[in-house]
Amino acid sequence: MRSPKDFFAPLAVGAPEPIRQIPALPSRMIHFFDPSNEKMAAKVPQLAPKVDVLLGNLEDAVRADRKEAAREGLVAIAKATDFGATQLWTRVNSLDSPWVLDDLITLVTEIGDKLDVIMVPKVEGAQDIHYVDRLLAQLEARAGLTRPLLVHAILETASGVANVEEIAGASPRMQGISLGPADLAASRRMKTTRVGGGHPGYLVRTDPVGDDLTEGRTTYQQDLWHYTVARMVDACAMHGVLPYYGPFGDIRDVVACEDQFRNAFLLGCVGAWSLHPAQIDIAKRVFSPAPDEVAWARRVIAEMGDGTGAVMIDGKMQDDASVKQCRVVAELADALAARDPELAAAYEEAGR
Numbered sequence: 001m002r003s004p005k006d007f008f009a010p011l012a013v014g015a016p017e018p019i020r021q022i023p024a025l026p027s028r029m030i031h032f033f034d035p036s037n038e039k040m041a042a043k044v045p046q047l048a049p050k051v052d053v054l055l056g057n058l059e060d061a062v063r064a065d066r067k068e069a070a071r072e073g074l075v076a077i078a079k080a081t082d083f084g085a086t087q088l089w090t091r092v093n094s095l096d097s098p099w100v101l102d103d104l105i106t107l108v109t110e111i112g113d114k115l116d117v118i119m120v121p122k123v124e125g126a127q128d129i130h131y132v133d134r135l136l137a138q139l140e141a142r143a144g145l146t147r148p149l150l151v152h153a154i155l156e157t158a159s160g161v162a163n164v165e166e167i168a169g170a171s172p173r174m175q176g177i178s179l180g181p182a183d184l185a186a187s188r189r190m191k192t193t194r195v196g197g198g199h200p201g202y203l204v205r206t207d208p209v210g211d212d213l214t215e216g217r218t219t220y221q222q223d224l225w226h227y228t229v230a231r232m233v234d235a236c237a238m239h240g241v242l243p244y245y246g247p248f249g250d251i252r253d254v255v256a257c258e259d260q261f262r263n264a265f266l267l268g269c270v271g272a273w274s275l276h277p278a279q280i281d282i283a284k285r286v287f288s289p290a291p292d293e294v295a296w297a298r299r300v301i302a303e304m305g306d307g308t309g310a311v312m313i314d315g316k317m318q319d320d321a322s323v324k325q326c327r328v329v330a331e332l333a334d335a336l337a338a339r340d341p342e343l344a345a346a347y348e349e350a351g352r
């Protein structure tokens with residue numbers, strides 16, 4: 001086991017100092033693109049100002065015979081593009097694949113100064129993060145990087161979920177964790193055939209009235225991902241890293257996508273993946289607190305003064321605990337407004 005003190009020292013001579021706090025940068029949508037797909041790649045410069053995070057995907061959804069092209073495509077795009085305040089992330093291939101070593105060596109060496117976060121798929125436990133942590137330190141030292149790359153784990157195996165707390169705390173590089181519902185469903189041998197979202201068969205039913213077991217019994221669909229998302233949020237909060245909902249594969253169903261993203265937002269997630277341009281605005285809308293909620297939060301904070309004691313506002317009791325929730329909302333709103341002038345104006349207007 002690593003001593004907590006080791007977290008303050010680089011894992012290779014010449015590597016940058018580990019960071020002590022994960023920056024709370026806006027990351028409402030992690031927008032995936034395949035750098036080997038010319039049509040998608042061509043859209044990157046116009047998408048960059050519209051998203052918080054652009055992610056060049058090298059793993060699943062990139063054909064095996066396009067892996068090298070995707071890696072080289074990402075290097076070329078990163079070198080040629082000014083991303084402004086938008087973060088550039090990548091998802092490398094899984095640690096047991098024939099591609100991941102070259103992914104990491106090439107990307108850190110060629111564009112390590114442009115990349116913010118490396119997403120690692122199919123993380124099973126702290127050992128996977130430790131492996132990546134040391135390798136990144138060696139590569140950073142060799143590339144002369146001055147800023148450490150951060151690591152994001154995808155929670156998409158049964159053992160990953162069982163070990164999520166140790167994964168979240170495995171390295172000072174840990175930036176966040178995303179739910180990976182598709183691989184997770186396969187790993188758990190769930191009987192679904194979808195990428196995220198609900199299932200009409202997963203439900204509860206009200207009791208029968210009299211002897212009729214079929215009529216008049218309302219059913220309520222349940223959320224397949226509630227347990228995992230809630231557990232992931234707790235693990236992330238415990239270790240100061242950020243939780244995300246992952247992908248919603250039914251691109252056409254923008255309504256259910258918004259519902260699933262909102263559940264994750266309310267439970268504590270800071271963002272979700274957008275797989276298609278149609279999902280960008282959904283994530284932006286959902287993961288930006290609503291202007292009336294922000295106005296309310298700011299009002300509670302103002303009326304609570306030093307934040308202690310109890311007051312009544314519009315018939316609702318407020319105390320130290322509710323003001324803390326309001327600060328979460330207000331601080332998120334401030335961070336997003338600093339990046340998004342339209343949102344800043346909407347928050348301003350709602351507060352009048």
Ligand SMILES: CC(=O)SCCNC(=O)CCNC(=O)[C@H](O)C(C)(C)COP(=O)(O)OP(=O)(O)OC[C@H]1O[C@@H](n2cnc3c(N)ncnc32)[C@H](O)[C@@H]1OP(=O)(O)O
Nearest residue numbers: 032033039040043057060061182195247251274275276277
């Ligand atoms: C379980 C997981 O691992 S999820 C993560 C891995 N999966 C991914 O990354 C998937 C990324 N997305 C995609 O591959 C595509 O969006 C698909 C396959 C889902 C749909 O692609 P298409 O059938 O081309 O969608 P559609 O025809 O609606 O696309 C419209 C336009 O948007 C472009 N586009 C589609 N998705 C993206 C994207 N993610 N980023 C940028 N542009 C995109 C298309 O190239 C097309 O461009 P055009 O107008 O110049 O022809």
Ligand SMILES: CC(=O)C(=O)O
Nearest residue numbers: 156180181182183246
């Ligand atoms: C997100 C992802 O990789 C999955 O759902 O499998």
Ligand SMILES: [Mg+2]
Nearest residue numbers: 060156180183
């Ligand atoms: Mg996966």
